[in-house]
Amino acid sequence: MDLHLELLEVQRRIQSRVPLPLLAITGESIQRHQSAATPLLRFEDIPLNLSDLRLMVRQIADVLRRYGALEEVDYQKVQALGRDMKLLTVTGQWFRSVAERQVASIGVPVTNSFAELDGSEVLDQVLTLSMRPFLSRCAEVLQQRPELSIWTHSHCALCGGQPDLSVITPSAERHLICGRCELRWKWETLACPYCRNSDRAKITSFATPDGKYRVYACDACRRYLKAYDGRRASRPVMPMVDAVATLPLDAAAIQRGYSS
Numbered sequence: 001m002d003l004h005l006e007l008l009e010v011q012r013r014i015q016s017r018v019p020l021p022l023l024a025i026t027g028e029s030i031q032r033h034q035s036a037a038t039p040l041l042r043f044e045d046i047p048l049n050l051s052d053l054r055l056m057v058r059q060i061a062d063v064l065r066r067y068g069a070l071e072e073v074d075y076q077k078v079q080a081l082g083r084d085m086k087l088l089t090v091t092g093q094w095f096r097s098v099a100e101r102q103v104a105s106i107g108v109p110v111t112n113s114f115a116e117l118d119g120s121e122v123l124d125q126v127l128t129l130s131m132r133p134f135l136s137r138c139a140e141v142l143q144q145r146p147e148l149s150i151w152t153h154s155h156c157a158l159c160g161g162q163p164d165l166s167v168i169t170p171s172a173e174r175h176l177i178c179g180r181c182e183l184r185w186k187w188e189t190l191a192c193p194y195c196r197n198s199d200r201a202k203i204t205s206f207a208t209p210d211g212k213y214r215v216y217a218c219d220a221c222r223r224y225l226k227a228y229d230g231r232r233a234s235r236p237v238m239p240m241v242d243a244v245a246t247l248p249l250d251a252a253a254i255q256r257g258y259s260s
Contacts, residue, residue, distance in 0.1 A: 001244060001247055002067070003063065004244040004247065005244060006066075006067075007129055008244065010056065010059050010060060011056075011132050011240070012133075014052050014056055015132075015133035015136060015137065018047055018049075018133050018137045019047050019137070020047075020140060020141065021138055021141060023138065023141045023142070024045075025141060025142055027145070030147040030148065030151070030157070031147070031150065033157065034150055034151055034152065034153070037153050037155075038099060038160070039098070039156060039157060040157060040158055041135075041142075041158045041181075043096060045138070046095075046131075046138060047137060047138070048088070048091075050087070050088060053087065053130065053131075054082050054083065054087060056129075056130040056133070057078060057081065057082035057087065057126060057127070058078075060126050060129045060130050061075055061079055061126060064125075064126070074122045077122070078122065078126050081123070090123065091127060091131065094124065094127045098155075098159065098161060098180070099159075099160045101160070128179070128180055135159055135182075136181055136182050138158060139159075139181040139182055142158050142183060143183060143184065149185075151185050154176065154187065154193035156180065156185070157183065158181050158183045159178065159180050159181045159183070161178045161181060162178070162179055162193075163187075164177060164179025164239075164243065165177040165225070165226055165228065165239055165242060166187070166193075166216075166225055166227040167228045167230055167237040168214070168228070168229045168231060169231075170231050172189070172231065173186055174186070174187050174188070174227065176225075177237070177239050182239045190216070192216070192218035192220065192223070192225075194221050194223045195218060195220055195223070197218050197220040199220070202218065202220050203216060203217070203219070204216075204217040205217070206252070207229070208248075210232070211232045212228070212229055212232050213246050213249055214229055215227070215249050215252070215253050217253055217256065222257060222258050223258060223259055223260065224253040224258040224259070224260060225260075226243075226246045226249055226250070226253075228242045
C-alpha cells in the first residue's frame, strides 16, 4: 500500500501542471472509431513535456526499486532510458502498440515494434505509470462528449487500454475505468470485459463487509475486475485512491485463483 501511495503522489505532482489538450474529437470521429474498434487518441496529440516525462520515468523507477518491484538491472536500464534522447520514440512505440493490438483483434495484421524491445514488460509497467498524468488530461476532453455513450467495446475509446477498475452508478449501471488514462464508459452489468462471458453461473461476485467495493470474477477466463459501488458511497469514485483502498480485494481474488 505504501508503494501505491508513493506512486500516486508522484503522478499527482506532474498532473497538476499538464495542460488540457486541444483534441479534434467530434461525434463523427467517435462513430468512425467505434465502427473500427480503434482508439481515438494519437500519440502526437498528447500534451507531453519531455522534461516532465523524463522526471516521471526516473522517479517511478526509484519508487519501484525502493519497494523491491524492480530488479537492479532493470532499474539501471530504465534510468538510462530516462536520460536518453530516444525516450520519446520508445514511448510512442509503447503507446501505439496497444492500438495495434486492437486492430489485430479485428483481423488486420500489424507489426508490434514495442514488443521487440529488450525488457518490454518492465518498460510497459514503468511507462503505464509514467504516462498516466498526461493521458488522464486527454481523457478529460473525451469524457465530456455525450457521443461516448455509443462506445460498446471493452477496451478504452481513447487510448485502447484495458479496464483496471469499474464503478456501479446510483442508477445501477456499470462503467469501466481505463487503467492507462482513467476514461470511463458504460458496460454491461455482469458481462466479463475480458472474454465477454455473460453466463451468470460463471460470474463470481464478492464484496467488502460495508458493500462499498466489489469484485466480479469470471470463471470462464479466470480474470477479475474490482468495482466501486456508488449506490452505497457518499462520494464519487476516485480511481487512483480506490485502486489503493481495494488492494485487500486483489489479494482475496488472487488467492481464489483469479488474475487481473
